[in-house]
Structures are given as C-alpha cells and as structure tokens.
Amino acid sequence: MTTIAVDEQRPIALSSQTTRLHPALVIAGSMALGAAYAGYAGEDVNWDWQNYHHYNVWALLNGRYDYDVVPPGFQTYFNSYIYFPWYYLRETLPPIAAGMIMGAVHGLNLALIYWLARRLLGNAMSTLAIAAILLLAACGPMTLSETGTSFADILTSIPIIAGLLLMLARDDVEPRHYIGAGLLVGLALGLKLTNIVFALGLGAAALATVRPTLAMIYLAIGGAIGSTIGGGAWGLMLWREFGNPFFPLLNSLFPSPEMPATTILDRQFIPHGILDALAYPFYWLAGDYRSSEFPFRDARFAILILLIPIAIAARIKARRPLFSRREWQLTIFFIVSYAVWLALFAIHRYIVALELLTAPLIVIVLLRCLDALGTSPAGRFAQLASVAIAAAAALWLQPADWWRRPWSMPYRPAIPAELSQPAAYLLLDKPLAFMAPFLPAGSRFYQVADIALPILPGGKFDRRMRAAMTESLPGGVWQMHIKGRSPRSEALATYGLTVDDKRSCVEIEGPQLMTMIVVCPLVPATR
Numbered sequence: 001m002t003t004i005a006v007d008e009q010r011p012i013a014l015s016s017q018t019t020r021l022h023p024a025l026v027i028a029g030s031m032a033l034g035a036a037y038a039g040y041a042g043e044d045v046n047w048d049w050q051n052y053h054h055y056n057v058w059a060l061l062n063g064r065y066d067y068d069v070v071p072p073g074f075q076t077y078f079n080s081y082i083y084f085p086w087y088y089l090r091e092t093l094p095p096i097a098a099g100m101i102m103g104a105v106h107g108l109n110l111a112l113i114y115w116l117a118r119r120l121l122g123n124a125m126s127t128l129a130i131a132a133i134l135l136l137a138a139c140g141p142m143t144l145s146e147t148g149t150s151f152a153d154i155l156t157s158i159p160i161i162a163g164l165l166l167m168l169a170r171d172d173v174e175p176r177h178y179i180g181a182g183l184l185v186g187l188a189l190g191l192k193l194t195n196i197v198f199a200l201g202l203g204a205a206a207l208a209t210v211r212p213t214l215a216m217i218y219l220a221i222g223g224a225i226g227s228t229i230g231g232g233a234w235g236l237m238l239w240r241e242f243g244n245p246f247f248p249l250l251n252s253l254f255p256s257p258e259m260p261a262t263t264i265l266d267r268q269f270i271p272h273g274i275l276d277a278l279a280y281p282f283y284w285l286a287g288d289y290r291s292s293e294f295p296f297r298d299a300r301f302a303i304l305i306l307l308i309p310i311a312i313a314a315r316i317k318a319r320r321p322l323f324s325r326r327e328w329q330l331t332i333f334f335i336v337s338y339a340v341w342l343a344l345f346a347i348h349r350y351i352v353a354l355e356l357l358t359a360p361l362i363v364i365v366l367l368r369c370l371d372a373l374g375t376s377p378a379g380r381f382a383q384l385a386s387v388a389i390a391a392a393a394a395l396w397l398q399p400a401d402w403w404r405r406p407w408s409m410p411y412r413p414a415i416p417a418e419l420s421q422p423a424a425y426l427l428l429d430k431p432l433a434f435m436a437p438f439l440p441a442g443s444r445f446y447q448v449a450d451i452a453l454p455i456l457p458g459g460k461f462d463r464r465m466r467a468a469m470t471e472s473l474p475g476g477v478w479q480m481h482i483k484g485r486s487p488r489s490e491a492l493a494t495y496g497l498t499v500d501d502k503r504s505c506v507e508i509e510g511p512q513l514m515t516m517i518v519v520c521p522l523v524p525a526t527r
Contacts, residue, residue: 034107038148042404045511051431056080071433073450103148132386136359141296157353159184182222190230201337297398311369423475428487448491
C-alpha cells in the first residue's frame, strides 16, 4: 500500500499575528462584493439563458412539456430545478435587483474559500495571506463572467466547496462530515450532471484519509442522498417519459425511441494528446481560449503548475514533507477533478469551483516552498510574494463575456401586431426558446433544426407536430430564425410548409445588442 508523507502537526511559520473575521462579516462582505460586481456588469442575456435556462422553468410551471416540441433542442430535458431561483428573481423584481441578489448569492463562494483557507492554514492565516487568497479567488475569468447570471456552474460551486470544507474539517474520518460532504457534492451532481468531475475528485481525496474505506462508504451514503434530492424526481420523470433517466444524454446506454442510440458529448474543446493537455494553463495565460466559446485570459493555473515543482524541490532539500494530510486531500481533489474534466469536456465554465480553489492552493504551495528555508523573514517574504502574485494575476485577467446589456436598456421585446394571436412557430435556429413567454398564450413552439436531437419520423414528437399542423390556431403558422444566419429551411418541407411570399416577414429585437429575430408566415407547400 502506498503511503503519503505528511506533516500532521507542524504549521506553516508565518507570523505570530492571527487574523480572524467574524462569520457574519465574512458572509456580508462576500455577498456585497458579488452584488457590487453584478451591478457593475449589467443584465445577463447569455446564450444558455436564451436557449433553455428560462424556457425550461417556464415550461415546467406552465405545462408546456405536453404541447411544445423541444424548443431549446436537446437541452430541453436538462434538469431545470437549479434555474428556479434566477427565474423567480427575474420575473418578480426589476432586472438590476434580480442581478445583484443573484450576484450576492454567488459571492458566498468567497466566504467558503476564506474558511477553507483558514482551516488549512490555521493560526498562520495572516492579513496578507487572506488578501492574496481572496483577490485570487475573486479574479477568475469564469467566476466573474458568471456572477449575477443564470449559469449553474457558479451556483453549484457553493455546495461543492462546502462539501470539500466539511471533508477537510478534521484529519480523522468523522461520519457526519463525510456524509455531509457526499450529500453536498451529490446535490450538485443531481442538479447538473457535469459536476461528476467533482464527485470523482472528492472520492479520490477520500483515499488519502487515515481510514479510506470508511470514508468512501460515508461519501457514498451522502452522495446517494444528495443526488436523489437534486435530480431524483427529474430522472424519474425522464425514465417514465422516455425510458432513459438522463434523456437525451447516454442514449446509447438507455435507448429511447425518440432519438438515435448515441451519447451526446461536446468534445470540441478536448485536448489533442497529453502534451496539449499539459499546455492548457499556458494557453490560458497567453489568452488562447481553446477551452471556451469566448475569449478570456487567466494566469492562475499556470502559476500553480510552475510553483508545484519548485515547492517539491525546496521541501526535498529541506527534508520535510511537502503537504499536511488535509493539504494533500485538497491537492488530490483538484488534480483528479481537473484531469477528469479535461478528458470529458474541457469546457472552461464547468470548472468555476477549480478556478476558486486555485487561490488557496497557490498561497499554500508558495508558503510551503518558502517555509522550507525555516526562517521568520522567509515567512514575511512569502506573504508579500503571495500578494504580489495575486495582484499580477488580477491585472492580467480578462473575463469571458457571455453577453450582457446595460441596465438602462433592459430586454423587453416589442411584439409586432401580426403576432398578437396564438400561433404555431417552427424554430429553425437556436437560441430562440426564450421568446415563448413573450408571445401570446396558447401558442406552440417546435424546434425542427437541432442536430443533436432530430425529430425522428413516427416518434412522439413527430406525431405531436403533425397533429398540431392540422389544428387551426388564430395566428396561423410561422417560422422563426436569427437575422443574418442561414435557417435550415429544408426542415419545413418535412411538414409540407413553405414561406408565404404574399405576406411580409416581421422582426423582433433580440436580447444581444444589434441582433434581430426574423419571423415569417408559412403556408402549405404546393405540390
């Protein structure tokens, strides 16, 4: 059995000064920072909000899953529970109030990072170390870009980091801590399946405990409870409707007749080989955003990779263990989660939790490295070096931009008079599902252009659409696409429809500035 050399008792020598902040102050300060940034950034109109974050909740509350046909495409059946808070805030409050409240909730990540760092550093947690860690944690390109938005990654990072915090509460395997850790990360997994990377990372970290078998049992118990709470009811609904609890994902394992027996997995960002994977942090340092749809720049992952071999060499020279047991657990969690993420997705916004965790890891590794010198001046120098690195990383930062609008121009589209009656809409593009709540009640929405979830002939979706085409809604039948794109008009022929040349198309302002949505009347095609 392989053992990990650990330094259980010896704290990092920094300063005799200990900085402790009252929990209420930590929470209030973190939430205030999140709210302030959300207020600065503007109204969230990201692509996923336009496509399914808003529609899925609206559809669930209004019974639209029995009438529409996958308006967001394959994302229609992603678990919508995580998007309820943002939906209700946006529907009931002024846009800026909704954004700032959501930003305040997202700011809780900083409080958790602070407490995690306190737990690892203990009395050695100086004011400068706190400043460095909080600055590094706050200045992540995905963390900032998702603050005050509908994205789930920055929301589920809260239970993920809280679960890690529980696991690292003690060196021993405390049942309530490990069951609680499993429950929290399992909850995040049930709400958003891409969090599987953190569930695996947590399991790997449990292997570094003094009683790994017991730790894994407790994690499994908590994980089963948490994932059932987060996604059990949704998975049961999918199983009942399609015979696949993850529909439309993993359809090769749980085949549903509503789509081909394939597994949908976005692999466009996956690295090409081990060397390419190792180079990703340095791509991000240089502004190469190959793991994201939109540009960003980040130095922190590269800093961490460069510091680790230096710290290892310094500790070997000083003949001391590199990390304490809990520091090893955090490191293992980070490395395993990161490696699984690279292999499965490499989609950058999925690892907001790891972005946040680079902050305590960078400072811990730096302090461990300089502490190998064994002198108090080195501790003071380590603190100053931490702040300097954090400031440099913050200055180099470029957040991603998922589309926002100025608060002075909230998105409230004007609906043309031609669309004032309930009608059937064939969507030839994405994202367009967000338009459904703005159009007259009783309208129907059918996505016919999604490549990942095509409408199979003879299936439930196909039968529903063909039956709807025989019904006569007062507003008729229309097609919808985004101006400037080439709509997949060939899909209209499947249902015997074509654009009516005798009537004009109308336009609706899109959420993204300078975009328009084109809506054209349809008539039966002549044979």
